[in-house]
Amino acid sequence: MDARLSRMLHLLIHMGRRDGPLTSEAAAVMLGTNPVVVRRTMAGLREAGYVRSTKGHGGGWMLTRGLDQLTMLDVYRALGEQRVFALGPADPAPACLVEQAVNESLGGALREAEALLIRRLSEVSLADIATDFEQRLAAMPGIVAAAERHI
Secondary structure: OOHHHHHHHHHHHHHHHHHOEEOOHHHHHHHHHOHHHHHHHHHHHHHHHOEEOOOOOOEEEEEEOOOHHHHHHHHHHHHHOOOOOOOOOOOOOOOOOHHHHHHHHHHHHHHHHHHHHHHHHOOEEEEHHHHHHHHHHHHHHHHHHHHHHOO
């Protein structure tokens, strides 16, 4: 799994805590990337109906639903369901019987692990993650100002 899921979860939670739209430029600064990458990545979320964008002065990206109505799985799927694990067979169609047995065993383990991960992603809403953030923030009152500046 690449870092897009983590980055978009981060960004969407910030968006859920904002009043008003977030520009691609501001999102790019937050994520340490450029606005084109933000717009390209957000396109899948817009197509899924999770965000909308408005152009012009005062425009930007906004959520179309609350954080409690989005799961990590929703975002994962909107980003294109990238490959979960980099592991895999060296040769998908080997002639060697030992390698065939290895591929079958490894493939079964990877399918089980992916099913478990997908189930877990479906169980966690972005509101759950935001609540965890709020609890962490409350436990560290000295960083409130810095956290609020990041939004």
